[in-house]
Amino acid sequence: SQQGEEDPQALSIQEGENATMNCSYKTSINNLQWYRQNSGRGLVHLILIRSNEREKHSGRLRVTLDTSKKSSSLLITASRAADTASYFCATDDKIIFGKGTRLHILP
Amino acid sequence: EAGVVQSPRYKIIEKKQPVAFWCNPISGHNTLYWYRQNLGQGPELLIRYENEEAVDDSQLPKDRFSAERLKGVDSTLKIQPAELGDSAVYLCASSLVRGESYEQYFGPGTRLTVT
Helix, strand or coil: CCCCEEECCEEEEECCCCEEEEEECCCCCCEEEEEEEECCCEEEEEEEEECCCCEEEECCEEEEEECCCCEEEEEECCCCHHHCEEEEEEECCCCCECCCEEEEEEC | CCCCEEECCEEEECCCCCEEEEEECCCCCCEEEEEEECCCCCCEEEEEEECCEEEECCCCCCCCEEEECHHHCCEEEEECCCCHHHCEEEEEEEECCECCECCCEECCCEEEEEC
16 A cells, blocks of 8 residues: 555646645654656655654745654645646655645646 | 666567666665556555665566666666556666665656557
């Protein structure tokens, strides 16, 4: 079974709006990672958050981690057309990706 | 810095034929991964190498899939014989594992079509 499950499966928002997607996992982890995949650049690592961290920022990205709920969220602020992609979370336990959230930014 | 290189980028074969994929990881990366990604799904780990040792191959269908990583650098993934259900994108990734943190760098993938 998948270790990471992203929610929602698909999300469409207007350019400039914020996008939030969530990830739930099942077992204890050392870290959780978010990746982006689009047709142009393939799978790219976005950000890693360690189990002892609660929040991390990188540019327009904000990641939170709640180990008690075994969940993480990825917030993309001021979305751009280039953010259109599928987003996956991955945990270190068995490096199992979820099915992803397909984000579509509308012009 | 050169990224992860995979070849071929596309492959079309008939079922029951053999096929091989090649991966050259980023220089210095000690860990190499092979994933399979079906349409609309996330990558599924097939095998993970730490240097030359396969440390996790629990998801590799060993009856038809094999992999090797000679000298702890390049790797080859083979399918023999291929089945229709093997059609997917095969991704190779590498990372430099330091303690508990490892960022994976992915190659462009090989899109396999089995007819």
